[in-house]
Amino acid sequence: xxxxxxxxxxxxxxxxxxxxxxxxxxxxxxxxxxxxxxxxxxxxxxxxxxxxxxxxxxxxxxxxxxxxxxxxxxxxxxxxxxxxxxxxxxxxxxxxxxxxxxxxxxxxxxxxxxxxxxxxxxxxxxxxxxxxxxxxxxxxxxxxxxxxxxxxxxxxxxxxxxxxxxxxxxxxxxxxxxxxxxxxxxxxxxxxxxxxxxxxxxxxxxxxxxxxxxxxxxxxxxxxxxxxxxxxxxxxxx
Amino acid sequence: xxxxxxxxxxxxxxxxxxxxxxxxxxxxxxxxxxxxxxxxxxxxxxxxxxxxxxxxxxxxxxxxxxxxxxxxxxxxxxxxxxxxxxxxxxxxxxxxxxxxxxxxxxxxxxxxxxxxxxxxxxxxxxxxxxxxxxxxxxxxxxxxxxxxxxxxxxxxxxxxxxxxxxxxxxxxxxxxxxxxxxxxxxxxxxxxxxxxxxxxxxxxxxxxxxxxxxxxxxxxxxxxxxxxxxxxxxxxxxxxxxxxxxxxxxxxxxxxxxxxxxxxxxxxxxxxxxxxxxxxxxxxxxxxxxxxxxxxxxxxxxxxxxxxxxxxxxxxxxxxxxxxxxxxxxxxxxxxxxxxxxxxxxxxxxxxxxxxxxxxxxxxxxxxxxxxxxxxxxxxxxxxxxxxxxxxxxxxxxxxxxxxxxxxxxxxxxxxxxxxxxxxxxxxxxxxxxxxxxxxxxxxxxxxxxxxxxxxxxxxxxxxxxxxxxxxxxxxxxxxxxxxxxxxxxxxxxxxxxxxxxxxxxxxxxxxxxx
Numbered sequence: 001x002x003x004x005x006x007x008x009x010x011x012x013x014x015x016x017x018x019x020x021x022x023x024x025x026x027x028x029x030x031x032x033x034x035x036x037x038x039x040x041x042x043x044x045x046x047x048x049x050x051x052x053x054x055x056x057x058x059x060x061x062x063x064x065x066x067x068x069x070x071x072x073x074x075x076x077x078x079x080x081x082x083x084x085x086x087x088x089x090x091x092x093x094x095x096x097x098x099x100x101x102x103x104x105x106x107x108x109x110x111x112x113x114x115x116x117x118x119x120x121x122x123x124x125x126x127x128x129x130x131x132x133x134x135x136x137x138x139x140x141x142x143x144x145x146x147x148x149x150x151x152x153x154x155x156x157x158x159x160x161x162x163x164x165x166x167x168x169x170x171x172x173x174x175x176x177x178x179x180x181x182x183x184x185x186x187x188x189x190x191x192x193x194x195x196x197x198x199x200x201x202x203x204x205x206x207x208x209x210x211x212x213x214x215x216x217x218x219x220x221x222x223x224x225x226x227x228x229x230x231x232x233x234x235x236x237x238x
Numbered sequence: 239x240x241x242x243x244x245x246x247x248x249x250x251x252x253x254x255x256x257x258x259x260x261x262x263x264x265x266x267x268x269x270x271x272x273x274x275x276x277x278x279x280x281x282x283x284x285x286x287x288x289x290x291x292x293x294x295x296x297x298x299x300x301x302x303x304x305x306x307x308x309x310x311x312x313x314x315x316x317x318x319x320x321x322x323x324x325x326x327x328x329x330x331x332x333x334x335x336x337x338x339x340x341x342x343x344x345x346x347x348x349x350x351x352x353x354x355x356x357x358x359x360x361x362x363x364x365x366x367x368x369x370x371x372x373x374x375x376x377x378x379x380x381x382x383x384x385x386x387x388x389x390x391x392x393x394x395x396x397x398x399x400x401x402x403x404x405x406x407x408x409x410x411x412x413x414x415x416x417x418x419x420x421x422x423x424x425x426x427x428x429x430x431x432x433x434x435x436x437x438x439x440x441x442x443x444x445x446x447x448x449x450x451x452x453x454x455x456x457x458x459x460x461x462x463x464x465x466x467x468x469x470x471x472x473x474x475x476x477x478x479x480x481x482x483x484x485x486x487x488x489x490x491x492x493x494x495x496x497x498x499x500x501x502x503x504x505x506x507x508x509x510x511x512x513x514x515x516x517x518x519x520x521x522x523x524x525x526x527x528x529x530x531x532x533x534x535x536x537x538x539x540x541x542x543x544x545x546x547x548x549x550x551x552x553x554x555x556x557x558x559x560x561x562x563x564x565x566x567x568x569x570x571x572x573x574x575x576x577x578x579x580x581x582x583x584x585x586x587x588x589x590x591x592x593x594x595x596x597x598x599x600x601x602x603x604x605x606x607x608x609x610x611x612x613x614x615x616x617x618x619x620x621x622x623x624x625x626x627x628x629x630x631x632x633x634x635x636x637x638x639x640x641x642x643x644x645x646x647x648x649x650x651x652x653x654x655x656x657x658x659x660x661x662x663x664x665x666x667x668x669x670x671x672x673x674x675x676x677x678x679x680x681x682x683x684x685x686x687x688x689x690x691x692x693x694x695x696x697x698x699x700x701x702x703x704x705x706x707x708x709x710x711x712x713x714x715x716x717x718x719x720x721x722x723x724x725x726x727x728x729x730x731x732x733x734x735x736x737x738x739x740x741x742x743x744x745x746x747x748x749x750x751x752x753x
Contacts, residue, residue, distance in 0.1 A: 017750055022743035026736060033732040043724045048581070048714045113735040120731050125581070125716040130276030182311045189314040195261070207277035215263045223256040230252055 003090040007098025012105055015068070024067045025110055028060050032114070048125030050118050054135040054205045057114065058197070061107070061143050062175060066167030068106050069150025072099045073232070074163040092232035096225050100144075100151045107143035111136055131207035138204030141217040142197050146171045148224025155228040155235075174220075284326045288402045292331035299335050299381045299405055301327075304342040304355045304389075306373040313360070316375055319394050323401065324377075335405075342374040353378040358390040377401070381408040403448055416698050418445050419454040419466035423482070424474035424517065427683070428453070437684040444691045449698070456482035459661065462489040468697040470690075472499035473680025477518030480659040486522060487652045491669030495697035497690075498523055501680035502589040503534055503619070505563075507546060510622040512563075512587070525652040527597045528643045528676040531590040533617035535639055535678075536627055537565035540610040540718040542584040546622065562627040563587050563619075567641050568717060569608040574644060576606060576692040581715035583607050583642075584685050589678035590615045590639035601647035605640040606675075610718070613637030642682075644696070645674040673697050 015021045036042050036053045045052075076082040085095065121127045146167075153167035154160075178196030181189060193199045200213035275282040292299075301324050305317040324337045340346030342355065350356075355376035376389030379401070386404040391397060407415075420429040429445075430453045432438035445451045454462055454469060457479040462469055469489060471478075478486075490496050500523060504515045512534075520530045544561035547554040567583045577583070585607065593603045614634040616627075649669045658665055675693050683690050719727065 016742075016746055019743065019747075022739055022746070026739045026743075029735045029739060030732075033735070037728045037732055041728075043716065043719060043727055046582075046716050046718065048716045113738050116734045117731055120727060121716065124719070124727075126714045128278045128714070130278055134276045184311065185308070187308040189308075189311050190318075191261075193314070206282070207275065208282050209274040209276055211272045215266075219256075219259065219263055226252060226256055230248070234246065 001094075003088070003094040004098040004101070007090065007095055008101040008105075011072070011099050011102035015071075015102055015106055020071075021068065021106060024064060025106075025113065028064045028110060029113060032056050032060055043124075048121055048127050050121065050127070050132050050135055051205050053114070053117055054139060054201070057111070057139055058142065058201055059175075061139070061146055062171045063168065064110065065103070065107065065143060065146040065171060066150050066153065066164045069103050069147055069154050069167055070157075070160040070164040072103065072151055072154040072163075073228075074154045074157045074160040077158055078160065091229075092236070093225065093229040095232065096151055096155065096228040099154075100147055100221075100225055100228075103147040103150060104140075104144045107147060108140055111139055111143070128207065131205055134207050134209055135205040137209070138201050138213065141204075141213065142201060145197075145217045145220035145224070148221040148228070152224045152228045152231065155231040284323075284330065285398060285402075288327065288398055289330045291402050291406055292327045292335045295331060295334035295381075295405070296409055297334070297381055299331075299379060299408060300338060301335065301401075302338040302340055302349075302353070302378045302380070304340055304346065304350050304353075304374045304376040304378065306343060306357075306375070307341065309373055309375075310371065313373065313375060316391055316394065320377065320391060320397060323397055327401070327405075342376070350374065350376070353385065354387055355389050358392075379404050379408055384408050407448065415450055416467045417450040417452060417463075417465045418694055418698075419452050419462060419469040421456065421469065421471040421474065422453040423455045423457065424476040424478055426472055426474040426517075427680070429470075429472075437687055441683070441687040441690060444687065445694065449694075456485045461485045462494060466494060468495040468497065468694055470497040470499070470683075470694070471517075471519065472497070472683045473501045474517035474519070475501065475504055475515040477516050479518075483518065483522050484653055484659050487525075488666055490526070490649060490672050490674065491651055491666040493670035493672050495673040495699075496526075497675045497677075497693060497697055499677045499680040499683050500530055500589060501587065502530065502532075502678075503587050505587055505622055505681075507544075507622065510546060512619050512622050522652060523676050524594060525598075526649060526674050526676070527594045527601050527603050527645050528640075529592045529594055530676075530678060531592055531615060531639065533590060533615040533635070534563060534619055535565045535585070535588040535590050535609050535613050535637065535641065536562040536616050536631075536634070537610055537613040537637070538562050538628065539612040539720050540566045540568070542566050542586075544586070546624070559624050561622075561624050563622065565609050565613050565641075566718060567607040567609055568715065569610065569638065571604055571606050574604060574606055574696070576644070576696045577689060580689065582718075583682075583689060585609070585641045585677070585679045586681040586685055587679055588641050588682070590635075590637070590641070591643055591676065591678045592640060593643060597645075598647075598649055601645055601649060604644045606642040606644050608640050609638045611638050613639065615639060641679070642675070642677040645676070647671065673699070 036056045040052065042052060073082065076085055118127060118132050149170040150167040153170055154163040157163035157166055174195065174197040177192050178198030181192055181196065184192050194212060194216065200210070200216055203210050204213060303317070303320060303324065309317060321339065328335045328337050340349055342350035355374065355378055357372040357374050359370050359372050375391045376387065377391060379386045386408055388400050388404060422428045422430065427438060429438050429442050430451070432442060442451065452463060452466065454466065456462065462485055486496065498519055500517060500519050501515050504513050506512070523530055541560050541562055542564035543558040544564050545556045545558045546561070548557045564584055564586050565588060567585055568581060570577050570580055570583065593605065597603050614630065614636050616631045616634050648671055651665065651667045653665070654667050673696065675697060
């Protein structure tokens with residue numbers, strides 16, 4: 001764990017030490033504001049709820065998370081520093097966990113930057129804190145799950161752009177499952193629904209914390225990280 | 239096998255195992271998972287009223303669920319959600335609430351037919367086909383010989399309310415069945431003849447499912463029927479006769495609950511004109527404790543939409559416009575269960591009200607809804623054209639004004655010191671405890687039917703159901719903002735997070751440049 005934390009510190013320094021992270025965060029916030037406040041006018045709608053902003057944030061994560069995660073291993077490989085990383089006395093899983101934690105920290109920072117929004121809503125109406133806490137927790141949870149998929153993409157791809165595209169495809173799958181739900185026959189619908197992000201996100205943004213959501217995100221993170229470690233190990237032996 | 243091949247196999251097995259484990263865990267967690275309700279009003283938890291209702295059942299109530307197996311979206315969660323609610327009710331009932339699940343398309347087909355649980359049709363569109371499907375989404379509740387059916391269950395949001403209401407009705411004694419009277423004379427909208435799909439038709443369905451509903455005409459010799467517990471007089475446009483007013487007075491004094499929705503203006507949306515109306519209720523309202531002030535409430539900032547005809551070439555098209563005569567009230571008393579959780583009400587063509595000072599002895603009053611401070615009361619209005627109301631009119635009085643008032647207590651007769659019109663036999667001079675609601679708008683009834691149902695529950699002193707319904711309200715409303723204020727907040731909410739990112743980036747750059 002100590003090694004994973006050391007990797008986390010190095011990675012977080014690297015992420016926040018370079019402009020791309022700020023550009024990605026700035027773009028995400030600008031698009032979020034454009035859609036939530038200007039196109040779909042949250043204040044004119046007159047509803048004192050963060051429900052709609054949460055959905056736009058979650059949709060934005062499909063692009064933001066791959067943008068953050070793409071550099072993790074693919075960039076190291078591209079610049080040749082992967083060999084250096086390989087000389088560290090660290091198991092692949094420790095490298096993976098450290099980098100994934102760093103990506104999750106960036107996601108948490110992105111979410112923290114939107115805190116002025118619920119504060120502004122609370123100043124104009126009786127905002128129920130339960131669904132707001134649930135919504136932020138859900139976004140962090142599913143952001144972390146998406147980051148695990150992004151880590152996997154970065155572990156298997158040679159180039160950051162390829163990693164970005166693979167991560168984008170992987171992050172889209174749980175959303176597409178949710179979108180395809182109306183087309184599913186009744187016997188498959190419950191299973192497909194529980195595999196989709198929308199179902200769990202919707203419950204949490206309404207203020208219902210369900211253990212099924214924790215298990216779903218936890219399982220996605222576990223799969224993503226274990227396969228990333230296996231991919232790194234396979235490359236090391238190659 | 240080379241180490242690489244071994245690892246490849248291991249990775250494949252690992253991935254398959256993780257995936258299988260994840261799906262299994264996911265499915266198990268969804269079936270037996272624990273849920274925590276984070277909301278302030280515990281809206282996702284069984285309400286106290288529902289728990290109390292089933293915990294005090296005088297006899298066994300059996301709930302039989304009739305659902306098609308493997309329902310397609312959007313109804314795929316209806317069965318699970320309904321059964322989860324029924325199980326919670328059963329757990330709270332000490333064995334008096336029993337749940338059965340019947341397959342309506344198999345062995346239970348005859349039972350479904352016998353209990354009038356009929357399939358509903360819905361349109362199913364998949365990737366390659368569109369078809370109509372017939373599905374069962376029904377619940378039958380029985381207690382002894384009595385039966386209630388809820389079908390189709392289309393809204394899960396009101397399911398708890400619907401089930402608890404049905405259970406309370408099932409176990410109530412016949413004599414407990416309360417009757418709502420609806421005044422149908424003098425040009426008042428006739429609830430009993432309203433089309434099913436209209437707002438009044440839906441209001442009638444809400445009343446009829448819970449109470450007995452009868453039409454009431456007044457003015458002749460007959461008084462308000464004895465079985466009527468609450469009487470609604472909504473928007474008569476011709477003055478009620480003195481005799482009818484006397485009958486209303488006596489009804490309240492005998493303990494009957496009265497809802498007055500008073501209109502002082504008749505809008506003509508085709509001609510965009512408004513003419514005065516007098517239902518003859520103003521004197522009675524003043525005697526009860528509410529004065530109907532002259533004029534109509536106009537609000538040029540906090541207002542709702544009205545669809546009005548606008549000339550488009552030679553034709554007229556109906557266009558929704560924000561209209562000053564559609565004031566939105568957000569100053570709503572949260573003391574009253576009628577509107578607990580409600581954040582805004584639209585009160586169309588509202589007459590300003592005020593509480594009589596002092597109120598009659600033994601009477602308590604509560605202003606339920608007040609117009610905004612930006613409202614005013616304008617008299618002598620003849621035009622409904624929005625542009626004619628854009629600027630303050632001569633003689634306008636600044637708001638806010640009470641728009642809805644609740645009163646309870648005991649009254650003396652309005653006819654104590656004046657001649658009784660017609661037969662005065664059995665006249666009551668001092669009354670039993672009663673409740674009265676006065677609203678300065680009759681169009682409000684069709685505009686805010688949920689509020690009216692709650693008001694009737696309050697008039698009938700059945701606040702329990704009102705409290706469940708209050709939890710089902712949608713997300714609360716933001717305080718209305720004018721356009722410049724909204725723009726300032728939007729700019730602030732957009733720029734503050736971006737400035738924070740910029741600040742963090744600048745700090746990071748400064749740290750990197752430091753030698």
